[in-house]
Amino acid sequence: MNMRQKLVVSxxxxxxxxxxxxTTLLLRTLLTHTKHQLLVVDADPVMNLPAMLNIPVEMSVGEAATQLRVDIDAGTIPAAASKQDRLEGEVYEALIEGDRFDFLAMGRTEGEGCYCFVNRVLTQILDTITANYDVTLLDMSAGLEHLSRRTDRNVDVLLIVIDSSKMAFDAAVRIKELAKEVHIEFKRIWVIANRFPPAKIEELAKDLEKRLNNEELELAGIVPANDQIAEFNLKGESLLELPNDNPAVLAVDKIARRIGLLSEELLLELLGRS
Ligand SMILES: Nc1ncnc2c1ncn2[C@@H]1O[C@H](COP(=O)(O)OP(=O)(O)O)[C@@H](O)[C@H]1O
Ligand SMILES: [Mg+2]
Known part of the structure; x- marks a missing residue:
């Protein structure tokens, strides 16, 4: 399937x-069931994604941006245009091109002061890069700054992950409300419930769905707690290597189908280009 459309999912x-x-399980599903050109972005400065995917990262975009900032302060880069060119070049250098998908680690920018220029350029460059892929998956940080900074402004589908705690539920509601406040208009928002006790999923699903609907949120599906995930993480093995019949893998396959990631028609509808 070649959609020649871009879909950005955070x-x-x-x-x-x-x-x-x-994020890793969604990537696994897309790799297994589609031929989409895929970009995966670790937008969390903590950078856990490379470990879950087993990808060695030599340089993050943040490190490149920090170096640029040092050079701007030192006055060794004259024109604004050349700053942008250089940052763009470094982002492409930080891009890890794999056989099955490409990967970009945003990392963190260091130092004090305003990074407005650097952040603005980074958001612009991300827009340019994501246009080269059918689907981009963004693994965001836990905070809400990415919303208030409008890093998400070109995201089509917002997936909010919760566990069974009240804190996670409340955080999901806050994320939805903040998005509205800062006028980020996602085409769709879905909640994915994760790490639920496998034996109780059906029992909990109805109540959860109702509580989410009361907050104008929609449940995409529930992923069970699964020991094999913990085992793989402990051994440092990539979650992409989980077997096809793993219950968490199966649950994410179903979610991906439900939210339209596996079907061209649903995707186009989502993008309003049908
Ligand atoms: N469905 C699951 N079953 C078992 N363990 C899980 C499951 N989902 C996440 N975990 C574990 O929970 C921890 C936190 O997960 P992680 O994906 O890093 O969370 P986040 O990115 O939101 O901070 C990890 O150690 C991971 O192995
Ligand atoms: Mg994380």
Whole structure:
């Protein structure tokens, strides 16, 4: 399937609920069931995604931007245009091109002061880069700054991950409300419940769905707690290597189908280009 469309999907939620795990499992599903050109972006400065994917990262975009900032302060870069060119060049250098998908680690910018220029250029460059892929998956940080800074402004689908805690549920509601406040208009927002006790999923699903609907949020599906995920993480093995019949893998396959990531018609509808 070649969609020649771009879809940007971001994965948000409270810390530790499973954003990086869900991003990895969604990537696994897309690799297994589609021929999409894929870009995966680790937008969390903590950078856990490379470990879950087993990708060695030599330089993050943030490190490149920090160096640029040092050079701007030192006055060794004269014109604004050349600053932008250089940052763009470094972003492409930080891009890791794999056989099956490309990967970009945003990392963090260091030092004090305003990074407005650097941040603005980075957001612009991300827009340019994502246009080269059918689907971009963004693994976001736990905080809400990415919303208030409008890093998400070109995101089409916002996935909010929750676990069974009240804190995670409340965080999901806050994320949705903040997005509205700062006028980021996602085409779709879905909640993915993760790490639920496998034996109780059906029992919990109805109640959860109702509580989410009361907050004008929609449940995409529930991913069970799964020991094999913990095992793989412990051994440092890539979650992409989980077997096809793993219950968490199967749950994410179903979610991806439900939210339209595996079907061209649904995707086009989502993008309003049908
Ligand atoms: N469905 C699951 N079953 C078992 N362990 C999980 C599951 N989802 C996440 N975990 C574990 O929870 C921890 C936090 O997950 P992670 O994806 O890093 O969260 P986040 O990116 O939101 O901070 C990890 O150690 C991961 O192995
Ligand atoms: Mg994470």
């Amino acid at each position: 994965v948000s939620g409270k810390g530790g609920v499973g954003k990086t795990t869900i």
